[in-house]
Structure formats: structure tokens, C-alpha cells
Amino acid sequence: MTALRTWWAGSLLGRHLLLALVGLVVVVVVLESSSDFRNLQLASMAYLGIAAGGLTVLTGLNGQISLGHGALMAIGAYTAALLLDDRDAGTPLPLVVLAAIAVTLLVGVVVGAAAARLHGPYLAGATLALAVAVPGIALYFKEELGGEQGLRVVLPDIPAWVLDLAFFVTGQDLTRSRYVAYLAWLTLIVTFVLLANLSRGRVGRRWRAVRDDEVAAELAGIRLGRARVSAFVVSAAAAGAAGAMMAVTVRLAAPSGFTITLSLTLLTAVVLGGLGSLTGALLGAALLTFLPQVVTDLGVDAGLSDIQAAELSPLVYGLVMVAVILLAPAGLVGTARTALLRRRLRRTGPASDKPGPASDVPGPDAPPAVPTTPTAATTTSTTSKGTTT
Amino acid sequence: GGRDDDGDGGSGGDAAVDTPGVTEDSIKIGAHFPLTGVAAPGYNEIPTGAKAYFDYVNAQGGVNGRQIEYVVRDDGYNPTNTSSVTNELVLEEEIFAMVGGLGTPTHSAVVDFLNDEGVPDFFVSSGSLQWGDDPENAPYTFGWQPDYEIEGKIIGQYVAENMPDAKVGLFLQDDDFGDDAEKGVRQFVDDQIVAAERYTSGNTDVGPQVAGLQAAGADLVLAFNTPSYTALSQLVALKLGYQPQWFYSNVGSDADLVGSLLSRFSEGAVEGGSGSLDGVMTTEYIPGVDQPDDPWVQLWEKVWDEHGEKGELTNYRVYGMSHAYAFVQALMAAGEDLTRDGLVEAMEEVGAGLDGPQLAPFRYSADSHLGISGLRVVEIRDGAGEDLTPVLVTDIGDAEIVEDDSGQDADAPPESGVPEAS
Amino acid sequence: MELSGITVTFGGITALSEVDLAVVPGTVHGVIGPNGAGKTTLFNVACGFVVPDAGTISRAGDRLERLHPHDLAGLGMARTLQGLGLFDRVTVLENVVVGADRHARTGFLGSLLGLPGAAREERALRERAMEVLDRLGIGAYAARYPGSLPYPVRKRVALARALAAEPDLLLLDEPASGLGAADMDELGDLVRGLAAERAISVMLVEHHMDLVMRVCDEITVLDFGRRIAHGPPDLVRNDPAVLAAYLGEEVD
Amino acid sequence: MQQLLNTALGGLTLGMVYAAFALALVLIWRSTRIVNFAQAPMAMVTTFVALVVVDAGHSYWLAFAAALASGLLLGAVVERLIVRRVEGGPEINAVILTLGLFIVLHALAAVVFGNRYRSFPAPFGVRGIEVGGTTIALTGFGVFTILAVLVTMGLLLALFRYTDLGLRMRASAYNPEVARLLGVRVGRMLTLGWALASLVGSLAGLLIAGGSLVHPGYMDSVVVYGFVAAVLGGLDSPIGAVVGGLLLGLALSFVSGYVGSQLVALAALVILMLVLTLRPGGLFAQTAARRV
Amino acid sequence: MLTVTDLCAGYGPVRALEGVSFTADRGRVTAVLGANGAGKTTLLRTVSGLHRADRGSVELDGKPLDRVAAERMPALGLAHVPEGRGVITELTVEENLRLGGLGRAGSVDAADLDRVYTLFPVLADRRAAVAHVLSGGERQMLVIARALMARPTMLLLDEPSLGLAPRIVAQIFELLRGLVESESLSVLLVEQNARSALSIAHRGVVLNLGRVVADDAAEVLAADDQLRHAYLGF
Numbered sequence A: 001m002t003a004l005r006t007w008w009a010g011s012l013l014g015r016h017l018l019l020a021l022v023g024l025v026v027v028v029v030v031l032e033s034s035s036d037f038r039n040l041q042l043a044s045m046a047y048l049g050i051a052a053g054g055l056t057v058l059t060g061l062n063g064q065i066s067l068g069h070g071a072l073m074a075i076g077a078y079t080a081a082l083l084l085d086d087r088d089a090g091t092p093l094p095l096v097v098l099a100a101i102a103v104t105l106l107v108g109v110v111v112g113a114a115a116a117r118l119h120g121p122y123l124a125g126a127t128l129a130l131a132v133a134v135p136g137i138a139l140y141f142k143e144e145l146g147g148e149q150g151l152r153v154v155l156p157d158i159p160a161w162v163l164d165l166a167f168f169v170t171g172q173d174l175t176r177s178r179y180v181a182y183l184a185w186l187t188l189i190v191t192f193v194l195l196a197n198l199s200r201g202r203v204g205r206r207w208r209a210v211r212d213d214e215v216a217a218e219l220a221g222i223r224l225g226r227a228r229v230s231a232f233v234v235s236a237a238a239a240g241a242a243g244a245m246m247a248v249t250v251r252l253a254a255p256s257g258f259t260i261t262l263s264l265t266l267l268t269a270v271v272l273g274g275l276g277s278l279t280g281a282l283l284g285a286a287l288l289t290f291l292p293q294v295v296t297d298l299g300v301d302a303g304l305s306d307i308q309a310a311e312l313s314p315l316v317y318g319l320v321m322v323a324v325i326l327l328a329p330a331g332l333v334g335t336a337r338t339a340l341l342r343r344r345l346r347r348t349g350p351a352s353d354k355p356g357p358a359s360d361v362p363g364p365d366a367p368p369a370v371p372t373t374p375t376a377a378t379t380t381s382t383t384s385k386g387t388t389t
Numbered sequence B: 001g002g003r004d005d006d007g008d009g010g011s012g013g014d015a016a017v018d019t020p021g022v023t024e025d026s027i028k029i030g031a032h033f034p035l036t037g038v039a040a041p042g043y044n045e046i047p048t049g050a051k052a053y054f055d056y057v058n059a060q061g062g063v064n065g066r067q068i069e070y071v072v073r074d075d076g077y078n079p080t081n082t083s084s085v086t087n088e089l090v091l092e093e094e095i096f097a098m099v100g101g102l103g104t105p106t107h108s109a110v111v112d113f114l115n116d117e118g119v120p121d122f123f124v125s126s127g128s129l130q131w132g133d134d135p136e137n138a139p140y141t142f143g144w145q146p147d148y149e150i151e152g153k154i155i156g157q158y159v160a161e162n163m164p165d166a167k168v169g170l171f172l173q174d175d176d177f178g179d180d181a182e183k184g185v186r187q188f189v190d191d192q193i194v195a196a197e198r199y200t201s202g203n204t205d206v207g208p209q210v211a212g213l214q215a216a217g218a219d220l221v222l223a224f225n226t227p228s229y230t231a232l233s234q235l236v237a238l239k240l241g242y243q244p245q246w247f248y249s250n251v252g253s254d255a256d257l258v259g260s261l262l263s264r265f266s267e268g269a270v271e272g273g274s275g276s277l278d279g280v281m282t283t284e285y286i287p288g289v290d291q292p293d294d295p296w297v298q299l300w301e302k303v304w305d306e307h308g309e310k311g312e313l314t315n316y317r318v319y320g321m322s323h324a325y326a327f328v329q330a331l332m333a334a335g336e337d338l339t340r341d342g343l344v345e346a347m348e349e350v351g352a353g354l355d356g357p358q359l360a361p362f363r364y365s366a367d368s369h370l371g372i373s374g375l376r377v378v379e380i381r382d383g384a385g386e387d388l389t390p391v392l393v394t395d396i397g398d399a400e401i402v403e404d405d406s407g408q409d410a411d412a413p414p415e416s417g418v419p420e421a422s
Numbered sequence C: 001m002e003l004s005g006i007t008v009t010f011g012g013i014t015a016l017s018e019v020d021l022a023v024v025p026g027t028v029h030g031v032i033g034p035n036g037a038g039k040t041t042l043f044n045v046a047c048g049f050v051v052p053d054a055g056t057i058s059r060a061g062d063r064l065e066r067l068h069p070h071d072l073a074g075l076g077m078a079r080t081l082q083g084l085g086l087f088d089r090v091t092v093l094e095n096v097v098v099g100a101d102r103h104a105r106t107g108f109l110g111s112l113l114g115l116p117g118a119a120r121e122e123r124a125l126r127e128r129a130m131e132v133l134d135r136l137g138i139g140a141y142a143a144r145y146p147g148s149l150p151y152p153v154r155k156r157v158a159l160a161r162a163l164a165a166e167p168d169l170l171l172l173d174e175p176a177s178g179l180g181a182a183d184m185d186e187l188g189d190l191v192r193g194l195a196a197e198r199a200i201s202v203m204l205v206e207h208h209m210d211l212v213m214r215v216c217d218e219i220t221v222l223d224f225g226r227r228i229a230h231g232p233p234d235l236v237r238n239d240p241a242v243l244a245a246y247l248g249e250e251v252d
Numbered sequence D: 001m002q003q004l005l006n007t008a009l010g011g012l013t014l015g016m017v018y019a020a021f022a023l024a025l026v027l028i029w030r031s032t033r034i035v036n037f038a039q040a041p042m043a044m045v046t047t048f049v050a051l052v053v054v055d056a057g058h059s060y061w062l063a064f065a066a067a068l069a070s071g072l073l074l075g076a077v078v079e080r081l082i083v084r085r086v087e088g089g090p091e092i093n094a095v096i097l098t099l100g101l102f103i104v105l106h107a108l109a110a111v112v113f114g115n116r117y118r119s120f121p122a123p124f125g126v127r128g129i130e131v132g133g134t135t136i137a138l139t140g141f142g143v144f145t146i147l148a149v150l151v152t153m154g155l156l157l158a159l160f161r162y163t164d165l166g167l168r169m170r171a172s173a174y175n176p177e178v179a180r181l182l183g184v185r186v187g188r189m190l191t192l193g194w195a196l197a198s199l200v201g202s203l204a205g206l207l208i209a210g211g212s213l214v215h216p217g218y219m220d221s222v223v224v225y226g227f228v229a230a231v232l233g234g235l236d237s238p239i240g241a242v243v244g245g246l247l248l249g250l251a252l253s254f255v256s257g258y259v260g261s262q263l264v265a266l267a268a269l270v271i272l273m274l275v276l277t278l279r280p281g282g283l284f285a286q287t288a289a290r291r292v
Numbered sequence E: 001m002l003t004v005t006d007l008c009a010g011y012g013p014v015r016a017l018e019g020v021s022f023t024a025d026r027g028r029v030t031a032v033l034g035a036n037g038a039g040k041t042t043l044l045r046t047v048s049g050l051h052r053a054d055r056g057s058v059e060l061d062g063k064p065l066d067r068v069a070a071e072r073m074p075a076l077g078l079a080h081v082p083e084g085r086g087v088i089t090e091l092t093v094e095e096n097l098r099l100g101g102l103g104r105a106g107s108v109d110a111a112d113l114d115r116v117y118t119l120f121p122v123l124a125d126r127r128a129a130v131a132h133v134l135s136g137g138e139r140q141m142l143v144i145a146r147a148l149m150a151r152p153t154m155l156l157l158d159e160p161s162l163g164l165a166p167r168i169v170a171q172i173f174e175l176l177r178g179l180v181e182s183e184s185l186s187v188l189l190v191e192q193n194a195r196s197a198l199s200i201a202h203r204g205v206v207l208n209l210g211r212v213v214a215d216d217a218a219e220v221l222a223a224d225d226q227l228r229h230a231y232l233g234f
Ligand SMILES: Nc1ncnc2c1ncn2[C@@H]1O[C@H](COP(=O)(O)OP(=O)(O)OP(=O)(O)O)[C@@H](O)[C@H]1O
Pocket: C010, C011, C013, C014, C015, C033, C034, C035, C036, C037, C038, C039, C040, C041, C042, C082, D289, D290, D291, E126, E133, E134, E135, E136, E137, E138, E163
């Protein structure tokens, strides 16, 4: 037992792989037991989750705000679309995804390098501009990128062995939508394992250090530029994978699919779920995937016309955002963790206010109410005589 | 709904029962429209029109005793949402057919899916060629309005014949709309064109484009844009003191709407009322609210009064009603035992012969699913269109343009306002 | 470490002019002077935060051309800040582990794949960090966040982070400010110990004369960016210029 | 030649509109250290208020006043009731909060005022001014816009540079606790900041709407370009906001006219990146400060 | 005169003050001494309304301050020089000073500015500089100068000597003594360096773990060896 615990504490990879395995089982069970429609919804949840996961690492662990991850997804999606232009396009899907990641990664390097020196609203502004600029490129190169109509994505036929395997494991035939869902969720699990490894290891620690105090981090031998760019590139890669999955799920890569709204949706997912937490990212993704439909249906059931119901859904969406920020400022996961911590505090006194146990999530960052704004930096009343401010 | 007692009531019953979305007494159909967001203004009125007409039909006993259940979902003009709401409509709501889904990029996202699933995809609300030009690959997809190419052709020919020495400028929305139309126009007036300016929809500053046309000295502008851009281009023209002959394609020429938009600008800088588009040329393929005496418009007025929501009848709503009418005709033609393939076959057989508000016949057949085959050129006088040509019909490619002799434009709706089975 | 002819100006004002300073290995070198005399700036030059307008910096004989703060750790130097500069949203232990980062070898890939090697190294680093914490007697706080800790503890965490890098030159900017007498004594012993036992050279900026006089082997006095005196404590203490510029009449 | 001139003039008016919006952002940033993404829909709502007044048959100027007044009020209310709770929290929370407000106001407007295009009156001619026979792309209303923006900029400059109130507002934004110690009513200052910003915002809204079309989303593109303009100039500088706005307006107008309107956004990105790589704090940022 | 009775305050589970009572007389310097964590800063923050008291009361010249918001204190003649982070680094030196003046009178008169500039010539040279570039000690001077701008009758100082050169410390203490005598200013002085604090204080209050362990005339405290070794470390 204790041996097991020490192992648990010791081996990062082992821990993450175990969690991944559990996750995989859950995924299989859920996907097999849900309708084609749900499968597709879950697929969209997965690609949102992947992108959000990448973003939460960037924003939560490295403190860079990006309003432009939708654009990075677009790049992944278009790469995939270009490779999947007709049924017998030879490239197998895994390669397509890798290609998408690679291309987005390159773009990530460029953007990340340009953004490395920017902070707060300046970074936000730059990435916002990125978000609106990229769709324009697709419009401009009509011939290559299909302009407003975008590029159709044709899913290659499911390989025989996959069909067999699926049947062997589940005893059911594998529908196309379920296939897509599996692809998306597998990608998600792999991505999350990698992200978790990073954020718990040396790289993640450097990111945090840079986030909390650049000068001190630099003195510890950390190159600010590299740290920030690497964080950006990693999250870009995730966005690329997400984009590819999105293309496969939606079967289209079109500019109007990558409006600024997408970028903001991602950021929202991350914050609502709980900044810096992969579980949070997934929660947020789930929320944003299912909320609109649920609300619309409720509206219709309540006897609203389809149009009124449709207008209701963004209203509720917005209200939920506001509510969560006001009621659970640390996001769903963060708030849960704080509550847990509070309880332990009350039990064992201040001497050991150590936050929740190591979980699958990077963090536990930010103990309750440690502010990060310049505005706030001074409102922590802890006696700090550092005459630095 | 569900099965009635007369479950053994012949193949009709059975066929119907195992057709998705169809029961003994109901047919469920769906559509995707931008009901929220930037694209919503205007377009969000189309489904209200369609809904009003379906309700009207239901009130008259429905089609073959089946009530039409019309489910509209919002896609905010975002293909991603289109695909998810379409999944919902087809897989969850199990609609029998998609009717009037709007938009080229949006519908592109789902056309394959609908055809793979064998869901009739009728009367896509967009004039893009891809809705019907190859039934081979998209056997279930039907267009409805005249495609932008033939509209372009007809306009082009009219200009070539009647204004041979006009310096033509093109004002194009930068997507398939503009492109197809340009293709059509250039067939006839390629040499007359002095400038082609493209605007990106969403970017409301069209000053540079109009300035470009002015600089090129265009004295006739063929504009293929949406109504709001008609208003914007008119305003910019005022600003620039630019007074060419404007020729707006049907989509952008909603005299009534644009008129009301332009009506209220400062100290008489824009003369009020829908008169503000006087002298502008355009085309029409269905009668609109500017023709109150037209029997079809009278029917629409009646339908709107009885089943419409608040707000008055607009051309968007007329558009919705018109394709709703056509869809009811299709259901009639498909007969008692309704199947998806049955509907498609029926449309291919009788489609070309259907009467209805459209001024020119449909082109439906086994090898074309393209919609209305032609239109007429009109000039707007006091907010209403005055014919400049008879109804001209043609087809994509180099099909020649001829006068329509089907008398399609002369027909009137039946008393009941509900099409009889043909 | 050797600084010679260092001159720094900011816009109008001259923060340092032609300052020479050489730290003898294994000794404690004090830098004192009135507020605004240029002490922190001198440190900033030594750390590459400020590029001097003139002058040279050399380390162990060879000259450092363009020095960047992030090269510092690599050169076996560590510094504490006049403020605290702790990483507020990670635990005390993590803070110190960051200090030890220069000893880590794991590359990006190792981290990404969570290779066994990486995990092993992680554990090693943590143990190393834990040792330092224990040595400074704050091991109990390892799992806490700095934010809510008593001030002296936080001061020590900052010091621990610097020591975790196992430097051979340590720059301390006002390490005793705000500390009570007891803590100050302990600090003094610690600094002396570093120099004596571990042969670490220390550069120390302080305003607490008794501490400075106690621990320093040599002292450099700055005033208005100039070096007005240098030498062993007793010499400096009685230097009239220093008395006038810095110590004031009564020395406490 | 004439096209050149007209494109430039078009860009000028457009730029001034961006500038107006950017000014609102600068104001709120300076007085609360928050970037208010809900600025646009807030302005949009007030514009619709004006429209209601006009529809009721009143004069344009009454509507104008009504819009500004409601802007002032809306800003104060929003700060007091909602934003107050995130001040001093992580800045990202404020961002998400204002985004949430953005969506809510949008949806509400669609429900209340209807999601369709409406025309909005302008007090002066919307016909181009005649200069030596040729009409140039500058309307009476355009001139009004330019003047309005310049005056606003001047007022903001004065407020922050020369008044104690401005000093108090900045102190509250930078360091609320110390400000309170020094007797500054921090709460009031923040509310005031939002109110004024929202007032400037609705001015921007009116200037954009004047002699054009409005619908619940008509300000959305301005959010992006107004924000970019503000960042371009340096969020702390009113002059920067106006310069940034002009720069952007002109550049975009020319790109749209001579290259292609699809690339407008890309152009904005390029310009912004160029400026920020040279000056990470925007054109008018104070010089790099001391780090240690 | 400042009267503190049975004051209790804390941070969540942490008790920082447990029933502190004492009075700081008008025109006198009262030193608050104690080791790190004794509760000195918390005491000042609670008095000036920055921190909510759980129990107890504070009176300034008979007026209860319990319900008075921090921002109204300057108007009542109470100024608080916070520990450490007290400079508004984004503002210039002069703007910081002006703010100090606004707190009391609502307007700044040039005379006050000149006064503090003559007291701290360093600041005069840097008046236009953004406070951010100041050195640690220069900032400390700025905070003290800013408090003086409000011409307070009750001055709360939290470790004013922090990061200051001995000569400056001596100067500042001289200055305080002067003000106390000439303008009958009352000072509540928190210091780590008990010796120098007691050298100018009339009275001393010694805190330990949130409780008052001694409260007596300065010279009495300074003479009490046992106390000195136990709590004052000299
Ligand atoms: N980036 C800068 N820009 C302008 N002036 C600066 C800058 N950095 C430092 N100064 C000025 O240079 C002088 C020296 O600063 P420094 O911090 O070195 O003083 P110091 O000796 O550390 O004083 P203290 O003992 O108070 O910390 C000060 O007057 C300070 O205002």
C-alpha cells in the first residue's frame, strides 16, 4: 500500500498513463452507449477540450492571454482539409493530424516569438488581431483555400482493421460518427498526457516561474523569451490538433467557422473550468458544447418559438459566464479545490494549508485569492517589506 | 403522432411509418437559418414566413392528413454550428427532410452528410450553382431560386442589347454569389466592363470599393450584394457625389426594405420613402410586397394575417412562403405513402411543371436539380418594379436565353391557397 | 568577480561613475552608501540587468562582454533581490527547486514524455531543495505558499532559492532589512559560515552597520555613484568622508 | 487622384471613429486597469435608446443627449453592480466578465429592439462637400465626427494631466489600497471612470451610427479595430488612441481600396505587430522602466 | 490622543491581535515594538481602517474610528505610512506628493511641497521622475514625505527606517522630534530597531504574539534588561 503510494507520488509518467487508461475506458463506455448525435457532440467537445487544454497551459501556467487560438485552430483545420480533399486521398488520419500539428507549430513559433515581449492587454490585442486576420487570408487565396465556401473535408473510409477491432471489442459495428468521436477523444487523451507531463516537469516549473516573477526567474538562469515562446508553441500545437479534429468532425474548413467567437469561446472555457487545470479545460469545453442546445430545447419546451428560443441561448450563455466569474472566480475546478482546502484548514489549522493532493491537473496553482493584477498586487496585505513597489 | 389503429392500412401506412419523421398524421421537417448574430437581420424573417404558410396548410388539414411540423435551428451563419444543428435535426429530431437551409458556406458543411444519410435537402436558400448542378453526387439536394449565374447571364444580355456603350462596373460580394454572377455577366459584356470591385460581407466600409468604381468611370454599376449593402453603397455614392445607373441583382434590390433603410437620413439628405431607389434597375423571379394586386401576394398577405407573427409582411417572408408552397407541392406529388426517395422522384418528374409564385418554371429533372429557370428585368418606380423585359429563361453554361412561354408568370393560386395534388 | 571603471547614467542622472570593485574569493565584500548612491545599480551591472556606459566586468580572470541575467546562474553566481521576488503561486519547495534549476539536465523531450530519467532528476532536485530549506531551518514550510508566511521566513526562502543554485559568488541586496535583532544575528552567522566553510564569496549591500561591520572582510563605500572609500571595516568606519556622507554623527 | 483623395478621406473619418472608441478604452484602462470588451454593446444599447427617442418624434440632438446620458448611467450601474466584484482579481476574470456582458447585452438588444437593420439619422448632411465642382468624400457629419473626437481627446488629456480628479482616478487604478490611505474615494473613482468611459463609448457609437445602418451587431467590428487602435497608441495615452485610430483607419482604407478588402484584418495585424515589436508598450508608451 | 481598547483582529484562522489596549498621547511619540509577527503592522492597519477589527474599539481624540472608512482618515488628521509597498510607482514623485496633500485639504499648496522638498532634497532632484525608478530608500523617503504633505495631527509610521541609511534615519527621527515639539504632532512609531526607536519615543508599547506585554515610559523600557533580552533583542 505505502509502496504503491510512493510509486504514485514518484512516477509521473506512470501516474498519467494510468489516468489516461482509466479515461480511455470511460470514453469507450460512454461513446458506445450513446447515440450517433451524442457521439458527434462529444467529438466537438473533444476538439474544444484539446484546444482549451493547450490554452490553459499557456494562460494558466505561463500567464499569457491569447484571444487568437481560434486562428491557430483554423491553421490546423485547413492543413487537414488540404490533405483530405477526396475519398481516396492516401494520407492516413494520424499523419494528417501530425501534419496539422507541425504546420500550426511553425506558425506558433513565429507568433510566439513576436508575442514574447508583450504583456497583458498588448498581448491580448495582438492575438485578437491574429484571430480576425487569419480568416481573411483564406478569403484572399480563393483558389487554394476555397474562399468563403471553404474546403470540404472528406473522411477516408474506416480502415478494415479498425472496424474489426471495434467489433471485436464492443460487439457493435462502428458508425462513422462514432469513429470520428473515437479519433477526437484519443487525440485528446494523448494531448492531455503530454501536457500534464510538461506542466508537472521542469518545463512547467520554468513557465510558472516566469509567470510569477520574471526578474527572479531570469536570475535562476531561465531565458524568458524561450520559456514564453515554448509555452506558446506547445499550446499552438494543441490548437493545431484540435483544428484537425474539428475539420474531420465538421467536414469543412471555412473562414466563417473560425471567427473571433471561437477564440473567445476557448478562453471562456478555460476560465470557467478553472485556469491552469486540464480537468477545468475539459469541463469548460463540456459546458460550452452542451449549454446552447440544452437551453434552446428548454426554451422550445417552455413554448417559445424556435426563433425566441434561439435568441434565448446566447443570453443564458452570457449570464452563465458572468455568474461563474462572480460566484466562482477561480473557475469550477479552482473553486472546488479551494473549498476542499478551506475544509482541511479548518480541520488541521493554518500550519498545513497545503492545497489538494497532486491530481491529473497542472497546478495546484494560485492559492485562494492570490491576485495577479498590478492593481491587486498591492491589496494583499501580507506584510511585505520588499520596497520593490 | 405514432401509429394509428389502422396500422394494417396498406403499404401506405407501413412505408410512412418506417420513413423517418413521418407518421400517419405528421411530417417533421427542419431548417437551419442564422437567427442570431450579425447575419441574422433580415434572414431571420425567412423561416417566420415559411412557418406561417405551413401553419396555414395545417389549418386546412395538412397534407394528406398529415400536419407539417417545422423545426428551425439557429446556426448563426457559422458552418460549425450548421453541422451540429443539422446532426441534431437529422439524428435526434429525425426530420423527414431539410427545407430551405440558408447560406452557401453553412450549407456546404452539411450537404454531404444529408446526401449520405439520404435526407431530402430541398430548396437551399442560396443561389449557388452547387445546389442542383450535379444530381449525380448530391441526389437529394435541390436548389430553388434562380442561380446567380443565370441571373448574371440575363442581366448581361440585357445590358449588351440595351446599353451597348455603357461603361460597366461590377460591385460584387466576395463569394460564390459574386463569382457565379460575374461569370454569367461576362458572357455578354466582358468588353464593356471597366472595373470589378469586391467587398467582404461583414466589412461595412465600402467607400474604397465605390470610390474605385467612380475612378474607373463606370456609368453603369451591376451590383450583386445583399440589401444592407445596397443601402450602404447608395450612401457612399451620395457621399462621393457619384451618380451612375445602378443595377442591383434581385437579392439586394428589396426596394421596400432598402427604401425604409434609406428613408430616414438627416435634413433630407436622402429623400424619404421607398422612392429612394427610383430609377434603379433590378430583376424579379417572384412577386414581392411591392405588388399588392398580385394574386400570390394577396395570398401571402392573407396567410400572414392569419398565422404570421408580429411585424408586417416583408419580402424575406414572401420568399419563405414561396418555397414553403413549393415544398407542399412536392409533398402532394409524392402522394399518400411518403418516402424520402419517393419525394425526390416525384420532384424530378413533376417539378418542371409545377405552378406557383415563381415567374418562370423550375428546371427540376433527373439530371438537374437547379431551381427557377429565369426572371425578368425591371426598373423601380415609386417603390414598385416596372417590367423592362418579359420573363426570360435560360440555364447555366452557354444555354441561350429565350422568352418564357410557359405562362408561369400568369398563374394564380388555387382558392384554398393550398396546392392541389398534381 | 571584478568590476572596473563602471559608469552608469540614466537620462540625466549619474548612478555610477568609474567604480572599481573586486571581490576576493571566499570573502564577504560589503557595499554601503547613502540611499540612491548606486549600490543596487552596481549589483544590476554585475548581473547584466543594467549595461554600463563604460567599464569592464570580469569573472575569474576572463572578461564578460555582454552579460545577460540568465547567464548568471551558469557562471556560478546567485543574487537575492532588494524586494523578495518570490514566486507567489507555487509552493516554497518549488520556489527553491527553481533556484536549483541550473543543475537540471532534462530537456524538453524528457519533460514532454515524462521519461524515467526526468522523474528521477525531479526527485533529486526536490531532495536538494529540501536540504537547503532544512539548513535554513524552514523545512517545515516546504509545502506552503509564500504569500501568507511571516516575513522573516520569506526572507529565508529567498535566500534558500539563491543557495540552491550552489553558487560560488552570492550577491545579497539588503538581506537583513526588516528583520528583528535575533534573525539578523543568525543571518550574520550564516553569511560568515558560507564564506568560511563553503568558500563562497559574498557581495553584501546593507544599511545595518553592526551587521556589515561584523561580517564583512572588506567594504566599499559609494556616494552619489562614486567610490569614496574602501578597505577593511575598521578603516572605513572611521573614515571622515564616510562618517559625513553615510553614517552621520552618532553610529547606532 | 480623386480616388486617392477619397480613399484617404474615407480612412480619415473611419480612423476617427476607431479613435473615438479607442479613447473610451483608454479612459477605462487608465481609471480601472480593465479592458472593457463590453464597451461596444454598451454603446450599441445607448444608440438604440437614441433611436427610440428619434422614433418618438424628438429632435436628433435630444436623442444625442439621451444616448450620452444613458451611457453615463449604464457605465456607472455596470461598474457598481457587476464589475466592482472582480476589481483587484485576476485580470483575465475581468476580461471574461466583460465578454459575458458583451454577449448578454447583445442578446438583450436583439430581443428588445429586434435583430434587423435600422437606419440612424445624422444631424448634418450625408452628401459629400463640394470643392471646386467635385464632391469629396467628406460629409458635414464627417467633419462633426472629427471635431467631436479631437475635443474629447483634449478633454481627456486635460483631465488626466492637469486635474486633481484625474490624479485621483489614476491613483485608484494603480494602487487602490494606498489611494485609500491618501483619502481617495476609490470606489467613486472607479465608478466615475466607467461612467465617463461608457459616455465616450456611446459618443463613438453615435458617430459610427450617424447616417448609416444600425443593428445589434453594428459595433462588433469596431471592438476589434478600436482595441487594436488603442493598443497601437499605447493604452495609457489619449493621443496614442487618436493617432492609432487614424493610422489604422487610413491603412485599412487603402488596403481595402487597392489590395483587397479581405486583407484589411491582416493589414491591421501586420501594422500592430510591427509597432509592438519596436515598442511593446505601444507608440506612446513611457520609456522602459527600471526592472530591479 | 489615540485610544485603543481591547482590539482583536486576524487573518482567517491566524490571530494577529488579541485584546490590545493602550493610548498614544497627543504631542508624544509612542513606539510600538516587538519581534516579527508580533502584530505591529496589523495594529496600524486596523487603526487606520485598512483591516477590519473583530472586536474592540479605536478612538481619536474621543471620536470613535471603528466605523470610519480608511479614505476618511486623512480628513480627520490621521496619516499612515504603510510598511513597504507604499509608493504608487506609476506616478511621478511629485504626483505622489500631491496626492498626499489632496487627502487632507482637497487641494495642494506649494508651500507644503517646498517644505518636504527641503526636508528631502533627493526627492526635489527627482520630482519629475516616475517613482518606479527610485531606489528602495528613495521610495521610503517619498512615502514619509507624502504623509507629511497632509499635515497630519496623528502619524502612524510602520518601520520608517526600513532600507534607509543610518544618517537619513537619524535625520528623520530628528525631524519627527521637531514636529512633535513644534506642531504637537502625535506619532505612533512601529520599529524593529527598538534601540533607536526608544531613543526618540516618550512611551513604548511592546507586543508579543498579538498581546501587549509591556507599556511604559521609554526610558523605563530601555532600562529593563530582562524585557530587552526577551522581546527587544538588544
Ligand atoms: N532605471 C532608472 N532610471 C532612472 N534612474 C534610475 C534608474 N535606476 C536607478 N536610478 C537612480 O539611480 C540612483 C541609484 O539607484 P540605486 O537603486 O542603485 O540606489 P541604492 O544605492 O540601491 O539606494 P538604496 O540604498 O536606497 O537601495 C537612484 O537615484 C535611482 O533613482
